[in-house]
Amino acid sequence: PSWLTYAGDYLSDEGLGNEWTDCVKAWLAFEASFGYTEASASRLPESKSRPAIISRWLQSRKYGQTPLTFDDAATFAQEWTTWWGALQPEWRKPPHNCNLPKLMSTMSPDDDIHVLRKGGPSGLVTVVIGLKWWG
Template sequence: GNLKGASSDRRWQKLLRDFVMYESAGPAAGNLSTTKRPKAISDWIQSKKKAVIPSLPASYPDQWAAWWDALQPKWRAGADGPLSKIVGEDAEWSSLHKGGKSGFYTIVVSLGWLVHTFPIAARVWELVEDVAWVLSKL
């Protein structure tokens, strides 16, 4: 519903356009791992108020980043550094290549809350750019 309105920033708007393209290609529906998923996301999934942005704790950016890290394929994991963007020939994306309401959609919606609630946090925009990069590879 209100994804576009989360931010007018061009990086966010481009991510949304790329997400629409991804979904229109008809990826198989699937469920993302719930490992390290923030409670705010679990609560939202169980609630009936899907269009409402929940109130988020100050720790939500860190929680979200930890979940995003946990969702990544093993080859992207750095020791403590940034996630790898060197895509090998055998690189696979099965942990993230999931369509439907329980798939990448949940990443985009919950990232939208982040962008809306913490619009000036540099970390948030690093996450937006990484999510957009992953979307471009799926």
């Protein structure tokens, strides 16, 4: 699908290091597991904590533009981690005084992450795009 081509090209940035390249490869494999869906019905849960800049970007989806300036990168990082924490299933919600969720290694057999398994143009790609802006 065209959205995947645009997103993949936009996210591919070797200047962000090997870890970033591995992250993009993992995201592409994740999308492949959904058959590269076009479905916009596969959305992340609504969250009032989603950074406004991501909400605005979602309206235009201009993959070639990064709407951040250096001056607001620290604020965006705080907003992004709060949003990421809010998206998590209950068992993985961040502990108090921390915005980052519990590690996947703490997952028990009864826990799942189905609320995050959202492929397509309105799915996990929005989180990954936010990570790029933060990078």
